[in-house]
Amino acid sequence: MTLATAPTVRGALQRRPELRGHPLLSCEDLRTLERIEAKVEAGSRLDFEEGLFLFRTPAIHRVGSLANRVRETRHGDRAYFVLNRHLNPSNYCVYSCSFCAFAKKPGDPEAYRMSLEEVQKLVAEQFEPDLSEVHIVGGIDPKLPYSYFIDLLRVIKAVRPSLHLKAYTMIEIEWLSRIGRKPVDAVLDDLLEAGLGSCPGGGVEVLSDRVHEALFPGKLGPDQWLETARRVQQRGIRMNATMLYGHIESDEELVRHMVRIRDLQDETGGFLTFIPLAFHPANTELSHLPGPTGVLDLRTIAVSRLMLDNIDHVKTYWIMQGLGIAEVALDYGADDIDGTVVQERITHAAGARSPLGVNREELIRLIRNASRIPVERDTLYEKLVPIDPVGAADYNELRERAQ
Amino acid sequence: MNPAAASPSVCAPSRSGRALSEAIEKAWAGERLQRRDAEALIRCPDLNLLGELATAARFRMNPLPRVTYIVDRNINPTNVCVARCRFCAFDRLPGDPEGYVLSKEEIFTKVDELLQVGGIQVLLQGGHHPELGIEYYEDLFRSLRERYPSLHIHGLSPSEIVHVSRLSRLSIPVVIERLEAAGLNSIPGGGGEILVDSVRQRIAPGKAMSGPWLTVMREAHRRGMRTTATMMYGHVETLDDRVEHLLLLRDLQDQTRGFTAFIAWPFQPGGSELDLPRSGAQEFLRINAVARLVLDNFDHQQTSFVTQGDKLGQLALFFGCDDFGGTMLEENVVSAAGTQCLIPIERIEHCIRSAGFEPRRRNMYYEVLQ
Numbered sequence: 001m002t003l004a005t006a007p008t009v010r011g012a013l014q015r016r017p018e019l020r021g022h023p024l025l026s027c028e029d030l031r032t033l034e035r036i037e038a039k040v041e042a043g044s045r046l047d048f049e050e051g052l053f054l055f056r057t058p059a060i061h062r063v064g065s066l067a068n069r070v071r072e073t074r075h076g077d078r079a080y081f082v083l084n085r086h087l088n089p090s091n092y093c094v095y096s097c098s099f100c101a102f103a104k105k106p107g108d109p110e111a112y113r114m115s116l117e118e119v120q121k122l123v124a125e126q127f128e129p130d131l132s133e134v135h136i137v138g139g140i141d142p143k144l145p146y147s148y149f150i151d152l153l154r155v156i157k158a159v160r161p162s163l164h165l166k167a168y169t170m171i172e173i174e175w176l177s178r179i180g181r182k183p184v185d186a187v188l189d190d191l192l193e194a195g196l197g198s199c200p201g202g203g204v205e206v207l208s209d210r211v212h213e214a215l216f217p218g219k220l221g222p223d224q225w226l227e228t229a230r231r232v233q234q235r236g237i238r239m240n241a242t243m244l245y246g247h248i249e250s251d252e253e254l255v256r257h258m259v260r261i262r263d264l265q266d267e268t269g270g271f272l273t274f275i276p277l278a279f280h281p282a283n284t285e286l287s288h289l290p291g292p293t294g295v296l297d298l299r300t301i302a303v304s305r306l307m308l309d310n311i312d313h314v315k316t317y318w319i320m321q322g323l324g325i326a327e328v329a330l331d332y333g334a335d336d337i338d339g340t341v342v343q344e345r346i347t348h349a350a351g352a353r354s355p356l357g358v359n360r361e362e363l364i365r366l367i368r369n370a371s372r373i374p375v376e377r378d379t380l381y382e383k384l385v386p387i388d389p390v391g392a393a394d395y396n397e398l399r400e401r402a403q
Numbered sequence: 404m405n406p407a408a409a410s411p412s413v414c415a416p417s418r419s420g421r422a423l424s425e426a427i428e429k430a431w432a433g434e435r436l437q438r439r440d441a442e443a444l445i446r447c448p449d450l451n452l453l454g455e456l457a458t459a460a461r462f463r464m465n466p467l468p469r470v471t472y473i474v475d476r477n478i479n480p481t482n483v484c485v486a487r488c489r490f491c492a493f494d495r496l497p498g499d500p501e502g503y504v505l506s507k508e509e510i511f512t513k514v515d516e517l518l519q520v521g522g523i524q525v526l527l528q529g530g531h532h533p534e535l536g537i538e539y540y541e542d543l544f545r546s547l548r549e550r551y552p553s554l555h556i557h558g559l560s561p562s563e564i565v566h567v568s569r570l571s572r573l574s575i576p577v578v579i580e581r582l583e584a585a586g587l588n589s590i591p592g593g594g595g596e597i598l599v600d601s602v603r604q605r606i607a608p609g610k611a612m613s614g615p616w617l618t619v620m621r622e623a624h625r626r627g628m629r630t631t632a633t634m635m636y637g638h639v640e641t642l643d644d645r646v647e648h649l650l651l652l653r654d655l656q657d658q659t660r661g662f663t664a665f666i667a668w669p670f671q672p673g674g675s676e677l678d679l680p681r682s683g684a685q686e687f688l689r690i691n692a693v694a695r696l697v698l699d700n701f702d703h704q705q706t707s708f709v710t711q712g713d714k715l716g717q718l719a720l721f722f723g724c725d726d727f728g729g730t731m732l733e734e735n736v737v738s739a740a741g742t743q744c745l746i747p748i749e750r751i752e753h754c755i756r757s758a759g760f761e762p763r764r765r766n767m768y769y770e771v772l773q
Contacts, residue, residue, distance in 0.1 A: 022459075023458060023459050023462035024458070024462070058759050060454075061451045061452070061454040061455040061458065061721065062451075062455065064450075064451045065451035065452065068451060290750070290753045290757075293713065293714060293754050293758065294713070294718040295717060295718065295721070296757065321714075322714055323684070324683075324711065324712060324715045325684070325714050325715070327683050327685055328450070328688065328715070353712075369682075369684070370683065370685050371448060371685075
């Protein structure tokens with residue numbers, strides 16, 4: 001793939017004046033940057049060192065511009081969103097990951113566990129009629145039997161057969177294999193039979209043995225997470241991949257993470273979307289850390305887009321990055337802003353100031369504020385409904401509408 | 404990479420495209436932008452490019468990789484106001500039980516708190532109270548000056564000065580002269596909104612129009628008093644109105660060189676009469692970039708973290724801003740509209756550092772403090 005033409009509103013500026021030199025770069029760094037830009041233009045793959053250079057260069061607009069070219073070549077002016085809800089069945093968790101403020105131990109007054117009846121009632125009474133997806137992730141609750149996890153999917157499907165169930169991270173899949181005393185493949189068979197649609201990409205954090213040892217030693221390590229993801233994708237199940245940034249990790253570890261996800265994708269091809277997750281320190285064991293700032297948010301999005309040349313989508317997860325950054329990130333490599341979410345618990349336990357959920361109109365407005373065309377999608381990007389007719393898109397028209 | 408590297412001339416599809424390409428070339432070369440250039444750039448679809456141009460302009464103006472801020476405090480002596488601006492959620496009409504006027508003791512307490520955290524400046528702004536004329540402010544400033552000889556008093560935006568001049572039947576130069584004699588050091592650029600009267604008639608008919616606003620600034624500058632300039636965008640104005648606003652400020656600055664800095668923030672819809680959607684994050688970065696390019700005679704530009712939060716506030720450092728503004732410690736006006744993002748000093752410094760700049764404290768004159 002080469003970046004020949006991008007039929008977008010920003011495409012009018014493709015042939016723009018050459019801006020010689022750069023106020024923030026040495027001649028040598030500028031040459032390196034230009035060499036990387038030429039590689040991306042030619043559709044060549046970037047290596048680890050190049051990714052690290054992009055991650056560290058102060059020329060964030062050049063990196064953003066390059067990531068935006070890739071983004072527009074793949075998706076034009078479209079920006080995707082989904083009508084979804086989060087469902088966290090339990091916050092009891094056997095693990096004690098130091099970046100987590102959601103997990104609770106027995107005896108904690110804030111601990112909760114939803115019965116299947118409660119879930120059924122919630123779905124029947126509160127789920128919006130046009131809801132497309134449920135994102136199901138919870139604590140590793142030792143009191144819940146194997147059958148609960150399977151029946152949970154059945155219960156939801158019984159009430160609302162059309163809902164797509166994006167359920168259970170690799171952490172939960174591996175846990176099910178342990179408590180069900182079955183291989184992962186057999187667990188997946190049970191889940192698929194009960195209505196599983198796809199798997200979320202959480203629980204991977206950073207693919208680094210050092211970070212794993214320091215922050216979440218009880219949970220699946222890098223190799224096991226990748227192995228479980230391989231099994232899931234070999235079973236034909238699509239999934240996402242996330243990356244938790246802005247805590248104790250190094251730049252090298254983030255870029256290495258991207259390379260390892262890219263390597264697995266070469267082999268399996270099952271990753272739909274890459275989702276950088278901005279760490280929120282409040283109420284966690286790492287509350288002394290400052291957390292990521294806006295520049296790191298944009299850098300991470302842009303470098304992810306440039307490194308993960310075999311993954312279709314890069315998401316700006318507004319719950320964690322914030323609505324403002326999500327809007328800006330649509331020009332720095334992101335093409336998807338997740339969805340309505342409705343009732344987010346995990347990041348808000350860690351002090352997130354974003355709303356718990358937003359409505360469809362707000363998502364559309366956010367996308368239009370960025371002068372993009374909102375496209376309502378389903379989980380697998382199979383059913384795509386543009387909110388503005390594609391082709392009628394003219395930048396200033398979009399801009400006037402946004403005002 | 405650069406698609407235009409082979410041909411320095413630009414093949415844009417339309418006249419507006421050509422105008423934009425010319426404006427981009429001029430902006431990159433650091434030439435003065437004309438109205439048509441500004442009108443093209445404010446419509447530029449490429450956010451990355453605007454950031455690139457504004458960052459270059461910022462480093463031409465301020466070559467050091469540092470970002471300043473000031474430890475100051477907002478004090479709003481009264482929220483009683485007869486201006487009735489349609490965008491405001493802070494004001495109360497005379498007689499409203501929620502109306503207040505701070506006592507001197509309350510104001511002193513606030514200043515004491517400021518000094519305890521190492522602050523050096525108060526920003527005194529409030530409503531257009533129908534009974535607080537020149538004597539009230541003279542007395543307040545004198546008391547502050549007496550009690551805190553080195554405190555910098557940055558106070559009374561032009562519309563308040565116009566209000567005081569009407570109420571006390573004094574000319575604008577006399578009001579400024581008397582306030583300065585009482586202790587006023589500088590004037591904040593608040594109440595500028597958009598300096599186009601057709602816009603002001605719609606959103607703030609009771610407040611100074613653009614002529615008197617600019618007159619106050621011109622008079623202050625003539626006396627050697629420094630001021631700031633602001634812009635509140637994202638309500639009923641057009642993109643060209645924003646350009647007009649910037650050009651008016653640039654023209655006055657050409658004559659007086661009295662403005663220290665420019666600050667832009669969006670209209671905050673919560674709780675006000677104007678039922679409009681909140682303007683977006685990209686808009687904030689775009690207007691900052693365009694302002695940095697147009698206002699080539701303004702030394703400094705502040706990012707409005709109070710309205711945008713620390714993340715976008717920080718990103719504006721890559722869209723032309725070189726200053727994080729004031730710590731404020733207290734904010735009542737935009738928070739009345741449901742927006743409040745005060746940030747502790749350590750967080751301000753962290754945002755500056757993690758963007759690759761050195762944080763430095765300054766005074767109103769942008770002199771870096773040791």
